[in-house]
Amino acid sequence: MKKELGIIGIGNIGSMLLNKFIELNLLEQKNIYVANRSKEKLENLEKKYPSINICESNEELAKCCKNIMICVEPLNLPNVLNEIKTYLNDETYLMISTSMVVHKDISKFHKGSISIFMPTIISMVNGGITITYHNDIVKEDEKMFFEGLINSFSEVKVLGEEDINLSQNLTASFPGFFAEIMLEFVKSASKRSKNVSYDNLEHMLLVSLLGASRFLLEKNLGFEETINRVSTKGGITYEGVKVFKEKLPEVFDAALEASTGRYDAITKKASEEVDKLI
Structure with a gap:
């Protein structure tokens, strides 16, 4: 070619x-x-x-x-x-x-x-x-x-084309989702910080995220296995994970419902525009 x-x-x-x-x-x-x-x-x-x-x-x-x-x-x-x-x-x-x-x-x-x-x-x-x-x-x-x-x-x-709507939430849309989630995390940490600046908190989180992603990929670890490795029952990580496990499913269900619904609406509108031209 x-x-x-x-x-x-x-x-x-x-x-x-x-x-x-x-x-x-x-x-x-x-x-x-x-x-x-x-x-x-x-x-x-x-x-x-x-x-x-x-x-x-x-x-x-x-x-x-x-x-x-x-x-x-x-x-x-x-x-x-x-x-x-x-x-x-x-x-x-x-x-x-x-x-x-x-x-x-x-x-x-x-x-x-x-x-x-x-x-x-x-x-x-x-x-x-x-x-x-x-x-x-x-x-x-x-x-x-x-x-x-x-x-x-x-x-x-x-x-397959039928799988793209949902999957793009994990790829193309992910940087925006990730940034909003991490922004709220840093805001919460900043309210409790005495001497660490907002910028330093954000930097530490970003470097940790980069390392965590590399660790999981290079060690071929899944999310659940990683949680079990770093979350000891009764420890500080365990207590935070419990809250995420309770609160986040509803948040993510609502976010995916909203994004896939908007996707479908734009697809429908585009189809209507096509029919006007044909």
Whole structure:
């Protein structure tokens, strides 16, 4: 497969992916084509990567590229697909960076190869999981092209489309969930601290979290086994764990209910937008 790639949308996700592709020498600048609604972003991009191909429109990009990665907001995706549908054919491979527009709706614009994936901001530091769904038409060389790019800075986990809604809470949404949980933890600790500053409490927690994650992964430990190792009955950790065990299930059930419900609502709205265009 020719190593050329078109990227539509240079927002947070599109720019992160583009920077990784170039930073890790996965693609040559001259083989990358970009299109974006904001011309200012394109001008800044051209200064940073002078050999990159700047396209004046999404249609121009679709004319030039067979491998197209679309990184726009879910409710903007139907309009982008409608703009470029004339230039899509059996050789076109679409890679869509949102799972909130489902395959059956995307396929109304393109009957060929489609991969849907959920990037994560953790990939900026070469980590995290990128959940991916390939439709039945995606060829092996196309899978190798896509997964070869993403696996260089994020672990690709291929799932069925029906599993993505829940799973993205553990991957793409996790940094935000984690930050809020840890923020509240530090606030509680700060109220009880006499001499340790808020910043120092936050730093100690972050370093401990990094070490804990490495420890569990490298020692192949599950969460329950880890709790048993560090939580001795009657000890301070044990008393804290008891409270978490009692209070957190209700919190996490409510959070997952809210996030998956919002996911379903956006998916429905996107589907309605698709039907308006078809």
